[in-house]
Amino acid sequence: MRLRYLALLPLLVLAACKPTAQELKIGVSAPTTGSISATGQSAKNAIALVQDEINAGGGVKVGDKQVKVRFIIEDDEDKPESAATVFQKLINQDKVLAIVGSYTSKCSNAGAPIAEAAGIPVVSPWSTNPNVTKGRKFIFRACFIDPFQGKVVAQFATGKLKAKTAAVVYDVASDYNKGIAEVFRDEFTKMGGKIVGFETYNTKDTDFSAQLTKIKGSNPDVLFLPNYFNEVPLQLQQARKLGLNAVVLGADGWDNPELVKLGGKVMDGAYFSNHYSPDVDAPVAKTFIAKYTTRFGIVPDAAAALTYDSANLILKAVATAGKADSKAIRDALAATTGFPGVTGSITYGGSGDPVKGAVVIKVENGKFVFDSAVNP
Template identity: 35%
Template sequence: MKLGKKLAGMALAALAFGLVGGQALAADPVKIGVYLPLTGQNAFGGQLELEGVQLANKQMPTVLDGRPVELVIVDNKSDKVEAANAVKRLIERDKVAALIGSYGSSLAMAGAEITEKAKVPGVGTSCTNPLVTMGKKYYFRACFIDPYQGAAAATYAVEKLGFKKAAVLMEMTNDYAVGLANFFSRAFKKQGGEIVANLKYSAGDQDFTAQLTELISKKPDIVFMPAYFAEGAIIMKQARELGATFRLMGADAMDNPDTVKLAGKAAEGFLHTTFPYDPKMKEMSPEAAKFTEAWRAAYPEKETNVNGALGYNSYFLIWTAINNAKSADPADITKALASIKDLSTPLGVLTINKTHDAEMPVGIIEYKNGKREYVGEVTPKM
């Protein structure tokens, strides 16, 4: 049995039986820093990810045959400068062995610059921009990257839906949106499709009538809009008011319970990519089922989503690396993180590739009858 799978089994046992292992509570703790947006515009995702981290810590509270894991948590306030300062403080003052964070690629990029200089490993939660790990020796992530996600959206549109013509609508100054739009377009054309329009808007826009009217005139089968959920909901409502018949598709930033609340009936038929987990998915792996059960027991008043699972997985990756390395030294943890292969997790079987990104399937959500439904997974054609 591979050590990674053995460790996964240990984690499952903890989830199943609520074990709080470790006798050596007096042993020196291994400190893991957590810097997430707990206030500010990204607080919704950051809070869920923190709860996932904390759940994992409850289920896997010790490493190295009994050393307790201590979480040191700092709010990065959804701000790049605060994120960099938080990481610096966690490394210099708190002497953490590794870090978890962050929701938001720009926040993770700010933190990653600090960890790289300090040679302390970090694991990003849901930061999908390729620049987070590009050229980094010490930064990893528990999620897939935007080229992978954009290609998956294109593959689903072509192969599953049979669409031939697509258009793009994106916020022109947002790195996340621009990157995803480019990756979708490239993959869609590579698979034989045609991009009939590539339109832009500015941050804070509330009226998309001009762009949507032009899109309607181009008659695409599908419009890919890598927006955040609030502006995405506005676009959906205005598109339907104008009589648009094309399908709309987004990415993981649309994966929010408020998407359907804000869009209402206009969300019908909307699709978006996501990470391969949903608490209501029909076919769950044992790891996903155990995670869901444990979450409901720990947080009965709050339903999780992929952010909770990503927070959990980020902790699990570091926990696995420390045990594999038989060491809490940052250099040893870094080497062990880079070596993780075929690890069974709530988000499927995960491998850390040579660019330090997680390879896993891409999930697809469709909104039907006012509800979001996890409709399956897709492996992208790059």
């Protein structure tokens, strides 16, 4: 009985060996499981959208023929060691031409050196830590960097909120959180403010009450929590339960619907800097938001919008290069000027970091509402 199925084996082998030269492979390293799997889900959605859009038109134009595009999504679990494995697998096993990813800066910092050494161009959608692209020729990003973001938040605190004193609680074990906390501290001090508390914790800590109680003693005007959306609501809840009533500020790591799902009312009245707001007017953005919302039934967050931009940046570079060659794609990427992204216009002026503006978003009744835009 069972032997009968053996007859199917040659078919399977044929299926596995179907010619792949006709398709162009691009890798994606995203945290589809783990503590920030919600961000990985946004990435998957945006990639599905890009893949269907490009293949509906026959694929990307390489030289004189159209080639279909296949994105290979691998899970890096938001762990640096997994990101390194994923990058290696995508490059050596899947032989991808380019990579979208990774998402958190600590993961990008683990994957980027591997891609750099292999000469595979990378566009990270969401990694804002400066070190990700620093000194590397093949690594690009679609987002602004933390020195700019930290300044935006400090300006907002001293300007609109007229804050004189600020306190920070951040994850010292994560590159992103640490980098932006330090920039904010320096910028806020430069603008005449005073940092009255600068406290740390470690990734996966869940009790922040000792740090927050200490900060409560110095009674700051604003509390800056440059941490990820899965932790911030718990930190803020604990702060409120300890009687710490400062206005709370955050950064782009907050941008996910989970923030208000987990935090509820406690998040109301908080502000954070972000890459884009679904309330923007640009036509590219409007089309993207409409398509995404219809297909997935949820408004795209910044990670989704930046993934969409990153993947399209690569596809455009392939078309410009005119050949399926990683080095040529890298050169075309580096020469990108005025790319009309959902999150704003992207130009690489000699580095992998685009010069882009930021927006400040306010949380109101569980919704993210556009507050103001800041340009560099």
